[in-house]
Amino acid sequence: MQVVVGVALCRAGRVLAAHRARPPVGWELPGGKVEAGEEPADAAVRELREELGCEVEVTGWLEGAVALGQGMELRVALAHLVSGEPRPLEHDALWWVPTDLLGRLDWLPADVSFVAQLG
Numbered sequence: 001m002q003v004v005v006g007v008a009l010c011r012a013g014r015v016l017a018a019h020r021a022r023p024p025v026g027w028e029l030p031g032g033k034v035e036a037g038e039e040p041a042d043a044a045v046r047e048l049r050e051e052l053g054c055e056v057e058v059t060g061w062l063e064g065a066v067a068l069g070q071g072m073e074l075r076v077a078l079a080h081l082v083s084g085e086p087r088p089l090e091h092d093a094l095w096w097v098p099t100d101l102l103g104r105l106d107w108l109p110a111d112v113s114f115v116a117q118l119g
Protein backbone atom coordinates (compact mmCIF):
# COMPACT_ATOMS: atom_id res chain seq x y z
CA MET A 1 0.00 0.00 0.00
CA GLN A 2 1.36 3.42 -0.97
CA VAL A 3 0.97 5.74 2.02
CA VAL A 4 0.26 9.42 1.40
CA VAL A 5 0.86 11.71 4.36
CA GLY A 6 -1.10 14.90 4.83
CA VAL A 7 0.02 17.36 7.47
CA ALA A 8 -2.25 19.35 9.78
CA LEU A 9 0.12 22.23 10.46
CA CYS A 10 -1.24 24.09 13.47
CA ARG A 11 -0.47 27.58 14.75
CA ALA A 12 -2.37 29.80 17.15
CA GLY A 13 -5.75 28.15 16.67
CA ARG A 14 -5.43 27.87 12.89
CA VAL A 15 -4.63 25.04 10.50
CA LEU A 16 -2.88 25.50 7.15
CA ALA A 17 -5.03 24.48 4.18
CA ALA A 18 -3.46 24.25 0.73
CA HIS A 19 -5.34 24.45 -2.55
CA ARG A 20 -4.15 21.94 -5.16
CA ALA A 21 -3.39 23.43 -8.52
CA ARG A 22 -3.45 20.04 -10.26
CA PRO A 23 -6.04 17.24 -10.14
CA PRO A 24 -7.59 16.31 -7.86
CA VAL A 25 -8.31 20.03 -7.41
CA GLY A 26 -9.53 21.08 -3.98
CA TRP A 27 -8.33 22.00 -0.52
CA GLU A 28 -5.96 19.52 1.08
CA LEU A 29 -3.57 19.17 3.95
CA PRO A 30 -0.14 19.62 2.32
CA GLY A 31 1.95 16.48 1.99
CA GLY A 32 2.61 13.67 -0.45
CA LYS A 33 3.76 10.12 -0.95
CA VAL A 34 6.02 8.32 1.48
CA GLU A 35 9.09 7.04 -0.36
CA ALA A 36 10.44 3.48 -0.08
CA GLY A 37 12.30 3.01 3.19
CA GLU A 38 11.16 6.38 4.54
CA GLU A 39 9.39 6.87 7.87
CA PRO A 40 6.01 8.59 7.45
CA ALA A 41 7.02 11.41 9.83
CA ASP A 42 10.19 12.01 7.79
CA ALA A 43 8.10 12.12 4.62
CA ALA A 44 5.86 14.74 6.23
CA VAL A 45 8.85 16.94 7.05
CA ARG A 46 10.39 16.47 3.58
CA GLU A 47 7.16 17.18 1.69
CA LEU A 48 6.51 20.42 3.56
CA ARG A 49 10.10 21.52 2.97
CA GLU A 50 9.60 20.87 -0.77
CA GLU A 51 6.07 22.24 -1.13
CA LEU A 52 6.10 25.12 1.35
CA GLY A 53 9.76 25.93 1.98
CA CYS A 54 9.46 25.61 5.75
CA GLU A 55 10.63 23.28 8.51
CA VAL A 56 8.07 21.47 10.65
CA GLU A 57 8.07 19.02 13.53
CA VAL A 58 5.58 16.16 13.69
CA THR A 59 3.95 15.88 17.10
CA GLY A 60 1.43 13.09 16.54
CA TRP A 61 -1.08 11.52 14.18
CA LEU A 62 -4.81 11.89 13.70
CA GLU A 63 -6.99 8.78 13.96
CA GLY A 64 -7.50 6.52 10.99
CA ALA A 65 -6.35 5.90 7.46
CA VAL A 66 -8.53 6.58 4.41
CA ALA A 67 -8.33 4.64 1.16
CA LEU A 68 -7.64 6.89 -1.83
CA GLY A 69 -7.96 4.21 -4.52
CA GLN A 70 -5.15 3.18 -6.87
CA GLY A 71 -3.43 1.39 -3.99
CA MET A 72 -2.98 4.54 -1.91
CA GLU A 73 -4.10 5.47 1.60
CA LEU A 74 -4.04 8.80 3.39
CA ARG A 75 -2.81 9.31 6.96
CA VAL A 76 -2.54 12.69 8.62
CA ALA A 77 0.17 13.97 10.94
CA LEU A 78 -0.12 16.83 13.40
CA ALA A 79 2.78 19.26 13.22
CA HIS A 80 3.95 22.72 14.17
CA LEU A 81 6.24 25.17 12.44
CA VAL A 82 9.89 25.19 13.47
CA SER A 83 11.25 27.76 11.03
CA GLY A 84 10.35 29.63 7.88
CA GLU A 85 6.97 30.89 6.72
CA PRO A 86 4.97 28.59 4.40
CA ARG A 87 4.85 29.75 0.77
CA PRO A 88 2.76 28.17 -2.01
CA LEU A 89 5.63 26.74 -4.06
CA GLU A 90 3.43 23.99 -5.58
CA HIS A 91 -0.11 25.04 -4.60
CA ASP A 92 -2.20 27.89 -5.98
CA ALA A 93 -3.25 29.16 -2.53
CA LEU A 94 -2.56 28.73 1.16
CA TRP A 95 -4.90 29.73 3.96
CA TRP A 96 -4.40 29.64 7.71
CA VAL A 97 -7.95 28.60 8.57
CA PRO A 98 -9.35 29.26 12.07
CA THR A 99 -10.42 25.87 13.41
CA ASP A 100 -14.06 26.95 13.69
CA LEU A 101 -14.15 27.65 9.93
CA LEU A 102 -12.51 24.39 8.78
CA GLY A 103 -15.88 22.89 7.87
CA ARG A 104 -16.56 25.66 5.34
CA LEU A 105 -13.81 24.61 2.90
CA ASP A 106 -14.29 22.33 -0.08
CA TRP A 107 -11.85 19.67 1.15
CA LEU A 108 -10.85 16.68 -0.93
CA PRO A 109 -13.23 13.88 0.15
CA ALA A 110 -10.50 11.82 1.84
CA ASP A 111 -9.63 14.72 4.14
CA VAL A 112 -13.05 15.27 5.66
CA SER A 113 -12.80 12.72 8.50
CA PHE A 114 -9.38 14.07 9.49
CA VAL A 115 -10.40 17.73 9.41
CA ALA A 116 -13.37 16.83 11.62
CA GLN A 117 -10.88 15.78 14.33
CA LEU A 118 -9.30 19.25 14.45
CA GLY A 119 -10.88 21.80 16.64
Ligand SMILES: Nc1nc2c([nH]c(=O)n2[C@H]2C[C@H](O)[C@@H](COP(=O)(O)OP(=O)(O)OP(=O)(O)O)O2)c(=O)[nH]1
Residues within 6 Å of the ligand: 004, 005, 006, 007, 023, 024, 028, 029, 030, 031, 032, 033, 034, 068, 072, 074, 108, 109, 110, 111
Ligand atom coordinates in the same frame (compact mmCIF):
# COMPACT_ATOMS: atom_id res chain seq x y z
N1 LIG B 1 -0.84 15.54 -0.16
C1 LIG B 1 -2.13 15.23 -0.03
N2 LIG B 1 -2.67 14.41 -0.95
C2 LIG B 1 -3.97 14.11 -0.79
C3 LIG B 1 -4.74 14.62 0.27
N3 LIG B 1 -6.02 14.16 0.13
C4 LIG B 1 -6.05 13.39 -0.95
O1 LIG B 1 -7.00 12.79 -1.40
N4 LIG B 1 -4.78 13.35 -1.55
C5 LIG B 1 -4.42 12.61 -2.77
C6 LIG B 1 -4.11 13.51 -3.93
C7 LIG B 1 -3.12 12.68 -4.72
O2 LIG B 1 -3.85 11.76 -5.53
C8 LIG B 1 -2.37 11.90 -3.66
C9 LIG B 1 -1.08 12.58 -3.24
O3 LIG B 1 -0.25 12.71 -4.30
P1 LIG B 1 0.70 13.99 -4.55
O4 LIG B 1 0.80 14.10 -6.01
O5 LIG B 1 0.27 15.14 -3.75
O6 LIG B 1 2.01 13.44 -3.87
P2 LIG B 1 3.52 13.65 -4.30
O7 LIG B 1 3.79 15.13 -4.32
O8 LIG B 1 4.36 12.79 -3.40
O9 LIG B 1 3.44 13.00 -5.72
P3 LIG B 1 4.21 12.96 -7.07
O10 LIG B 1 5.19 14.08 -7.06
O11 LIG B 1 4.80 11.59 -7.08
O12 LIG B 1 3.09 13.11 -8.05
O13 LIG B 1 -3.23 11.86 -2.53
C10 LIG B 1 -4.14 15.48 1.21
O14 LIG B 1 -4.74 15.98 2.17
N5 LIG B 1 -2.83 15.74 1.03
